[in-house]
Amino acid sequence: MRRELGGGWSIDLDGAVVGRVVGGNTRFTGFGRTVWTAVWDLPSPETPADALAWIRQAGPPRPLRTFEEPGADDEELRYASWCRETENGQERFALHAYTLRPTSYVQAAFLVTVADDLDWALTAWRSLRYRPAPHHGGGTPLAGG
Template sequence: MRRELGGGWSIDLDGTVVGRVIGANTRFTGFGRTVWAAVWDLPAVEPPAETLAWLKTGARPHGLRGFEEPGSDDEELRYASWCRETAAGQDRYGLYAYTVRPTSYVHTAFLATVADDLDWAVTAWRSLRHRPGRDHGGAPLAGS
């Protein structure tokens, strides 16, 4: 099910997850999985490679596996790191990802309780799409 994130960005997530806006972020939860998404506008048209280089300076280092790839078109770049973490004494896994375009980017975190959810996280991350002129900021989220 396609979910709007604002700024023309959307993501495809299972229809059973519930979405909610928390501050400037959107959180989707369901069945041991959580997705956080934040859409950031860039002040001027900047080449995605420059923005991504800047973002990577503060990004988590490659954990168990790293991804760097082109996006859905020539103007988009993607970078992600799959990490194992411990929170409240429990192991959890997270794909921390950036999807960058010339005028905006999305910072996402796909959190799961099992390592086998890597395929789910990567598939969801790769489903991020940008459609210029579609700004749904502040609109109610489907399933919320």
């Protein structure tokens, strides 16, 4: 089920997950999985490559795996790191993922309790899409419409 994140971004998640806005970010939960998403503006004149260099430098110190993949088009960059974490004494796994475009990017965390959910997290991350709002400029309407 396609879920809107704002700013032209959306993600495909199971229909059974519940989403809500928490502190300006969107959190989806269900079936022992949590997805946090935040949509950020990319400040001008910073490029997606500049932001990605900073993200790599500031990211987790020892990820289990990293993923750098082509985006939906030449303007999009995608990077993620798979990590083992401990929160409140509980072990979990997290895919910290970024999808960057020239004007904005999505920072997402896919939190799971078992390492076998990596494929699910990657599939969800890869489903992120950007579709800018249609421009409603002036002009002549099409005949017969």
